[in-house]
Amino acid sequence: MNRRIDWTAHIVLILGVALFVLPVWLVFAGATQDPGAIDRGELSLLPNLHGFGVFADVLGNGVAGATPVWRMLAVSFGMALAIAVGKIAISLLSAYAVTFFRFPLRMVCFWTIFITLMLPVEVRIIPTYAVMAGFGLINSFTGLTVPLIASATATLLFRQVFLAIPDELVEAARMDGAGPWRFFRDILLPVSAANVAALFVILFVYGWNQYLWPLLVATDPRLDTIVIGIVKMIGTDSAVPWNKVMATSVLALLPPIAVVLLMQRWFVKGLTEGDK
Amino acid sequence: MERRTIFRGWLLPVAFVLPQLLLTFFFFLWPAGQAIYASMTRQDAFGIRTQFVGAENFTDLFSDPLYLDSIRRTVVFSASVAVLSMAVALLLAVFADREIRGRGLYRTLLIWPYAIAPAIAAVLWVLLLHPQIGWIGHGLRALGIHWDYKLDGAQAMLAVILASAWKQVSYNFIFFLAGLQSIPRAVIEAARMDGARGWRRFRTITFPLLAPTTFFLIVVNVVYAAFDTFGTIRALTRGGPGKATETLVYKVYVDGVENQNLGSSSAQSVVLMLAVILLTAIQFRYMGRKTER
Structure with a gap:
């Protein structure tokens, strides 16, 4: 019926999805960064490919004392x-x-x-x-x-x-x-x-x-x-x-x-x- | 209802309801009764002697400016969370209801946040809003705004409202979308x-037809904001700075668990019980299509 692409709908929905995906993505990417860089507020949008060891580390050892x-x-x-x-x-x-x-x-x-x-x-x-x-x-x-x-x-x-x-x-x-x-x-x-x-x-x-x-x-x-x-x-x-x-x-x-x-x-x- | 009775004997059904009844009695009714009793007593400073004081804890409570502040704060907080999360959810639901390519995917991508725990949502927002490490917090500071929600009460309130509303959007989205889908296409x-067209059609046709859903969600969201955000507040601000984000439920915890003031905490619990009973009654009065009895 309507052949035109409904741009308004797509833009609103993409923004809506980003509202939820982006924070989680940021935290995921942040997990792989160097702790020093995080402390300085230098969070990158891209995960550091060498930093995935942190997941195994917390799974096995947790945070010190916990x-x-x-x-x-x-x-x-x-x-x-x-x-x-x-x-x-x-x-x-x-x-x-x-x-x-x-x-x-x-x-x-x-x-x-x-x-x-x-x-x-x-x-x-x-x-x-x-x-x-x-x-x-x-x-x-x-x-x-x-x-x-x-x-x-x-x-x-x-x-x-x-x-x-x-x-x-x-x-x-x-x-x-x-x-x-x-x-x-x-x-x-x-x-x-x-x-x-x-x-x-x-x-x-x-x-x-x-x-x-x-x-x-x-x-x-x-x-x-x-x-x-x-x-x-x-x-x-x-x-x-x-x-x-x-x-x-x-x-x-x-x-x-x-x-x-x-x-x-x-x-x-x-x-x-x-x-x- | 009577016609449903098809089996005789009473031993078996009693055995069937017994687990539920026992749990209900020991973990719901008994503690509630204890709370009502304790709300009318007062302990001395050493917790040795308990004295019956009638309604005194309640009159004290409602003449305590700190408690009245907390009521006001809870109302502002709950209303903000409900309005914000429902508005965003409705906007997204209206567009997700359109016949567009990939709408199934959009729906899935907007439904999963239902699974996020209030306390985890707060942790995510700490990581965003933290003045030192957070993207938003860091950015605001770079713009020259003095952002530190751990020191500024208004900013702290904003932070808990954002985190609480964010977590609830998905729930509201699911209900608004179901509501929109139940409107007959013929009417539209x-x-x-x-x-x-457009906005006028939404305002005069769609929105009025969504009224039952909207009303149901208002009650659910107020209950959520008032009662289920303890974890959010604890993770983000611990009720602070000062008492800037201390809602009624948080105050029950602080007074009862941290300050060990049994009488006052119990009186506050009883007030909250009455509030829940009122909200549940409203919900069933207007939404009670299913449980007529």
């Missing part, structure tokens, strides 16, 4: 995975229970879960810490992950999905004499597979990007996540090894970006169709 | 036939 980056990446990865899988599992189960069963206090359960939407960790910092200390979960991987696994959003989402299943399908399963477990496995899981995939991306990124919670419950450097680790690196007032900070930043960005890009199709659909 | 075509 945990090696590979270890922090592993903690972050474990945390993100545990939170994503855990949230999806217990939300599927609880949504199944409140949708397809009738049991005493069913709606009370539903509303109790719903209320947690209104209690983000940021508003209950101190008392949650006290509870964690009471359970002896400070400085443990369990403490890092389990409290973040409860999720109203995922439960609500799965409930919507389950409610949208056509009556005929439910009826047919009932006629076939499907028990609770078979019904869950053969009907509910396949129907919600796309939502599970989308939610996995959202929750993996959520888990990877946590900052306040790990800061509170894990003071042991061996439990430092990559996000905690980087902020620590730039927090020291003395000479900051900027090239290593830049290299670590790039490494910290790669895993969640890879998950988003690889699962982009499900992710975008799931994000905009779910409530949040 | 009809407007084109009537001679409405």
